[in-house]
Amino acid sequence: MKILILGAGGTGGYFGGRLIEAGRDVTFLVREKRAAQLASLGLIVEHKGERFTVPAKTVLASKVQPKYDVVLLSCKAYDLDESIAAIRPAMHERTVIVPLLNGMTHLLQLDAEFGPERVLGGLCQIAGTLTPDGVVRSMMDAHLIVWGAREPSQQGIAQQLGRAFEGTTADWRVSDNIVGEMWEKVAFLCTLASMTCLMRASVGDILATPDGSAMLKRAFEANALIAAKSGHPISDAFRARAEKVLSTAGAPLTASMLRDLESGGRVEADHIVGFMLGKARGLSIDDAMLSIAYTHLRAYENRRARGALPA
Numbered sequence: 001m002k003i004l005i006l007g008a009g010g011t012g013g014y015f016g017g018r019l020i021e022a023g024r025d026v027t028f029l030v031r032e033k034r035a036a037q038l039a040s041l042g043l044i045v046e047h048k049g050e051r052f053t054v055p056a057k058t059v060l061a062s063k064v065q066p067k068y069d070v071v072l073l074s075c076k077a078y079d080l081d082e083s084i085a086a087i088r089p090a091m092h093e094r095t096v097i098v099p100l101l102n103g104m105t106h107l108l109q110l111d112a113e114f115g116p117e118r119v120l121g122g123l124c125q126i127a128g129t130l131t132p133d134g135v136v137r138s139m140m141d142a143h144l145i146v147w148g149a150r151e152p153s154q155q156g157i158a159q160q161l162g163r164a165f166e167g168t169t170a171d172w173r174v175s176d177n178i179v180g181e182m183w184e185k186v187a188f189l190c191t192l193a194s195m196t197c198l199m200r201a202s203v204g205d206i207l208a209t210p211d212g213s214a215m216l217k218r219a220f221e222a223n224a225l226i227a228a229k230s231g232h233p234i235s236d237a238f239r240a241r242a243e244k245v246l247s248t249a250g251a252p253l254t255a256s257m258l259r260d261l262e263s264g265g266r267v268e269a270d271h272i273v274g275f276m277l278g279k280a281r282g283l284s285i286d287d288a289m290l291s292i293a294y295t296h297l298r299a300y301e302n303r304r305a306r307g308a309l310p311a
Helices: 012-021 032-041 077-090 105-114 152-165 178-199 203-207 212-229 236-245 256-262 270-282 288-305
Strands: 002-006 025-029 043-047 050-054 057-059 070-073 096-099 121-130 135-148 171-174
Touching: 002 012, 002 077, 012 025, 012 043, 012 050, 012 070, 012 121, 012 135, 012 152, 025 077, 032 043, 032 057, 070 077, 077 105, 077 270, 096 105, 096 121, 096 152, 105 270, 121 178, 135 152, 135 178, 152 171, 178 203, 178 212, 178 236, 178 256, 178 270, 178 288, 203 212, 212 236, 212 270, 212 288, 256 288, 270 288
Parallel strands: 002 025, 002 070, 025 057, 043 135, 070 096, 135 171
Antiparallel strands: 043 050, 121 135
């Protein structure tokens, strides 16, 4: 199996490194600067005190050819247009995409561009970053990648990708309900992003306020109801895990969206919070928390666009 990974940063670089470590055929589609860095240093990965280096094959967008079985796509949602243009030359009639983006809206865009039969579902749980000196650094214990077929014709390639991940030290799983799992993730992520960005605080800091616990519960219940009324009720097991995380006193957890916001970067406001807000309104579900959080994020984006953020 030939696997193309768009980018060699915190997510793509980590899972690609684990695949290369296990002897799999992986190529990274990168820009010239990153290609030169990988040619000089190799792909360097750090996770939980472990550090390893593997050789990395790279290709530039101007040179990519349609010879890959799977494309792993892990860009930010606001970079999807550019990413689609980059991977388009790599797609032949049997190439499938495994998108690892947050949210759900990217599925519609990828389906429209390449056809739903060529777009699997996927998600990951990892907090990774690319350091200035080119090291892919995993910043938490979790390093899970999950994918699955969205229609029966994709079952074979989904299982084939599973065989490629066999023998790697990453956590991975082929799901038989990948769209449902993606809805579970967006319900939790929207809760976490809405609340931690709105309050500019961790879960623990929010819980330490008089009304924090009730607000977290209200936000999660609204998002869970949106998923259920959209045809994808969250499982009891997932609900129990989410509620535990959102009620753990002192928990330092924040959404990566808050880290992006506090660093003055772009945020996935439309693709996560805006998406769920639109669903809530269409389904006549309590949208108060989502509306306030989305307005907060869009106001931040307006300030950022006119250069009004503090230096």
